[in-house]
Amino acid sequence: MFDFDNTYAGLPKRFACIVRPARASNPQWIHFNSGLARELGLDVPALQSHEGLQVFSGNIVPDGACMLAQAYAGHQFGHFVPQLGDGRAVLLGEIIDRNGLRRDIQLKGSGMTPFSRRGDGLAPLGAVIREYIVSEAMFALGIxxxxxxxxxxxxxKVFREQPLAGAVLARVAASHIRVGTFEYFAARNDTEALRLLVDYTLKRHYPAEEFAGNAALALLDKTIERQARLLAQWMLVGFIHGVMNTDNMAISGETIDYGPCAFIDTYDPDAVFSSIDHSGRYAYCNQPTIAKWNLSVLAESLLPLIDAETKQAREKARAMLEAFDRRYAAHWSAGMQRKLGFGNVESGDDELGRAFLKNMHQQQLDYTNTFAALESSLDGASLFAASDSLWEAQWRARVARQPSGARAARQLMRAANPRVIPRNHQLERAIQSAYRGDYSVMERLITVLAQPYQLLAENDEYSRPPCETERVRQTFCGT
Structure with a gap:
């Protein structure tokens, strides 16, 4: 069923605990991603069978599985917790996909582990559906x-504010190594484990590269670049992660742990949806700053490996961290230029982009739809009130100055501005329908979100912002 090639299990015992998932009394299918299964080189008919259902529920341990709960620490809303770990997840094992890439397969919501603390290790159906839909939507968006x-x-049953149906998600990741994984060993002054982890991470995520110099600095540099690019992509589509703790930042540069995440409807840079983010620490506009803060925590954890002299280690790490702002700005600028239809670069492009966002905020316009409508304004249609027509005139003049003019601008905008995103009210509708036993709303939403850049008449309802009664003001973790 799986051709596992497990390497994390070969690390010392203090890296993870061997666990057994909780037994599910009556597992039933919600959804199976046959396209991803084929990409992974898996046996689709076998996985869609009754035996496959038992594997994904945790009732059967497949041959070759490693069944690990990984150890890590983390800063949660700025406060350090020296031991977190996989409290509701179990790593089945690693496989090599059709592209030669190593991928983890993990069961999330599969019951208690030694890291569960006071939690039950379970996941309610709604949290599983949210992560399933949004993670696949992010993949389709190219993030x-x-x-x-x-x-x-x-x-x-999973008991939260009320009894809820329980569910398990089978999650695939390049790895589940987090900033918090390094914090875990740094907090224990376990330099040997840190060195092993650095070497393992570089070999796993950069197998074709040689790192002859300082391995810890090389890993920090690579992680900074991947996170700078990722954060720019989040900001450009209006995505709010909601809980950017250091244990939720993957070294791979993948978006991970979709808890109280959300996409902006009406543009507001201070938008917060997470029910547990009372101070707005992880508000939309704060995300790049928090990413840099998280990376500084990674750098702090790596100091013993960067240089034996702490002062010199800090100076080297600080110099590298200073590159984050520049790298993030470069990725954001390049993405905003595409969203505005600019195929070349001019000095005032960033100012035009920020002015566009300012107008959108002042007029309380829908973020996704306003960018999508920008193409139509090439024909003279107005996006903003008359008082803001100056911006549109400047923008049209800017488009006209580029070599291929409006034709090139249209192509760039169509490829950079999604028509559909997983809007909060649509996710809520899919979740509530699922709790009633109806997965058809979820199925339809997954199908639509698989083609986010396509302007299809039958998908018009999915591009519509919520009316006042549909508006979702808070999202929840599910823990």
Whole structure:
């Protein structure tokens, strides 16, 4: 069923605990991602069988599985917790996909582990559906992300504010190594484990590269670049992660742990949806700053490996961290130029982009739809009120100055501005329908979101912003 090639299990025992998933009394299919299964080189008919259902529910341990809960620490809303770990997830094992890439397969919501603390290790159906839909939507948008292979109900109740149907998500990731994984060993002054982890991570994520110099600095540099690019991509599509703790930042540069995540409807740079983010620490506009803060925590964890002299180690790490702002700005600028239809670069492009966002905010316009409508304004249609017509005149003049004019601008905008995103009210509708036993709303939403850049008449309802009664103001973790 799986051709596992497990390497994380070969690290010392203090890296993870061997666990056994909780038994599901009556597992039932929610959704199976056959396209991803084929990409992974898996046996699709076997996985869609009754035996496959038992594997994804945790009832059967497939041959070759390693069944690990990984150890890590983390800063949660700025406060350090020295031991977190996989409290509701179990790593089945690693496989090599059709492209030669190593991928983790993990069961999330599969019961208690030694890291569960006071938690039950379970996941309610709604949290599983949210992560399934949004992670696959992010993949379709071209943003690095974990993927969803399968989702099943367990037949068990999960108790939160009220009893809810339980479910398990089979998640696929380049790895589940986090900033918090390095924090875990740094907090224990376990330099040997840190060195092993650095070497393992570089070999896993950069197998074709040689790192002859300082391995810890090389890893920090690579992680800074991947996170700078990822954060720019989040900001450009209006995505809010919601809980950017250091244990939720993957070294791979993938978006991971979709808890109280959301996409902006009406543009507001201070938007917060997470029910547990009372101070707005992880508001939309704060995300790049928080990413840099998280990376500084990674750098702090790596100091013993960067240089034996702490002062020199800090200076080297600080110099590298200073590159984050520049790298993020470069990725954001390049993405905004495409969204505005600019195929070449002029000095005032960033100012035009920021002015566009300012107008959108002042007039309380829908973020996704306003960018999507920009193409139509090439024909003279006005996006903004008359008082803001100056921006549109400047923008049209800017488009006209580029070599291929409006034709090139249209192509760039169509490829950079999604028509559909997983809007909060649509996710909520899919979740509530699922709790009633109807997965058709989820299925339809997954199908639509698989082609986010296509302008299809039958998908018009999915591009519509919520009316006042549909508006979702808070999202929840599910823990």
């Amino acid at each position: 690095p992300t974990t993927r969803s292979l399968a989702a099943v109900t367990t037949g068990e």
